[in-house]
Amino acid sequence: MPLDRAEALNSMGFAKPPSETRVVVAMSGGVDSSVVAAQLAEEGYDVVGVTLQLYDHGAALAKKGACCAGLDIHDARRVAEEMGFPHYVLDYENIFRDAVIDEFADSYLAGATPVPCIRCNERVKFKDLLQTAKDLDADCMATGHYIQRMMGEKGPELHQAADSNRDQSYFLFSTTKDQLDYLRFPLGHLPSKNATRELASRYGLAVADKPDSQDICFVPNGNYASVIEKLRPGAADPGEIVHVDGRVLGTHDGVIHYTIGQRRGLGIGGLSEPLFVVKLDVENRRVIVGPKEMLSTRTVPVREINWLGDQPLMSQPEWHVSVKVRSTRPPRDAIIRPISATEAEVELIVAEEGVSPGQACVFYETGGSRILGGGWIWRG
Known part of the structure; x- marks a missing residue:
């Protein structure tokens, strides 16, 4: 039996008017989450913007391509003012350090190649922030991630974004079924990032031309090693570069400067075959290299x-x-x-x-x- 007008679902999936549907929008200060907030506000939803300050506010003021600190907090606040909805900044520095940064450092020192953005979504944004949204009596929480939430026979499902070049599913695999029930991703169906920027221009947002963040937010210019050295003094102890056959080929200035699969910058030129990092022996401070097929x-x-x-x-x-x-x-x-x-x-x-x-x-x-x-x- 078809729903009558009063029972029709709104765009967030609730059988009530947008004005009676509270949506907390996780706002990083970038164009994506800003467009989500602006779009929902224009549609008449009861929007509340929340931005997490995740690391040192002052140190991040001049850093380009970051999120959740400094200028980005200012940009998120400005969008909220322009669109006329409340905006809150929550200090999550200690939570972020304990849940994400410390594990990143320890994992990297153990010879792994961590992905802190996944842990941030899992342990901060989709856990603590999501709980904050519930505490604010929100019906759901929306983000600017490029991924789709679709209803299946057994409830909501997670699907790749329509634009494969923007798809963020790799970074959101740890989203649980309970979290998925509460989350919304209004940008996942868009054909391209240009479509998002066009919406930003239509809403008159100052962030419409803002560049995308490229690096991990607390790792300036992708220099993992320098961050690890600050977090874990003494981590860059020197050691040997060793071939898989046992030959010592040279020395290095710290295992943290190397990653599995690395070929360039090994400092062991003059060899007849190209060599790659195939293993990091952190305990013995050794970088193990070998032929490509070993990867x-x-x-x-x-x-x-x-x-x-x-x-x-x-x-x-x-x-x-x-x-x-x-x-x-x-x-x-x-x-x-x-x-x-x-x-x-x-x-x-x-x-x-x-x-x-x-x-x-x-x-x-x-x-x-x-x-x-x-x-x-x-x-x-």
Whole structure:
């Protein structure tokens, strides 16, 4: 039986007028979240903007391409003033340091290649901020992420963004089913980032031409090593560069300056074959190098799995899916063999290079857009 006018769902999925629907918008100060807030305000929703100050406000004032500090907080506040809705800034520096930055440093020092943006979404934005939204009696929380929430037979599902070049599903695999029930992603259906900027111009937002953030917010210019040295003094102790056959080829100024798969900047020129970093022996301060073929692997151990499938992960001995082991790579065919509800071995049908502990392995429906979850690669 069709819904009458009074029962029709609004664009956020609620059977009431937008004016009676409170939406907390997570505002980073960038163009994406600003457009979400402006669009919902224009549609008549009861919008409340919330920005998290995640790290040192003063140190970030002049940093371009950051978020959640300094000028970006100012930009978020200005959008709220222009569009006429309340805006709050919450000091989450201590939470962010404990939940994201410290683990990033420790993981990097252990020879992993961490992805702190995923932990930030998981432990800060979609946990503490989401709880804040509920405390404000919001019906839902909206963000500027490029990903889609679609209703399926068994509730809301997570799907890739319409624009594959902007898709952020790799960074959102740990979104739980309960969180997905409360979250909204109004930009996920847009065909391109240009469409977002056109909306920003239409709303008259000063951030319409603001550049996208490129680096991890607390890592200026992508220089991980310098940040680790500040967080963990003495982390850059020198050591040996060793070939897999045992030959000592040179010395280095700290394991933290190297990543799995690295070829350039090894400082061991004059060799007949190109060599790559294949392992980081942190305990013995050794950088292990070898030929490119040693970077290839088909077996990927994964733990801390967040499963979003309709049936429990352990309900089948194996799942034929597609997976991403790096954010910049397309999904590739694979088989998941569950060990427990949160741990599995993933077999890649075609071997991939540079699979590194600390990165995420994200599961996708083969031939479709649905995200089935994912986990953390935990050993090489």
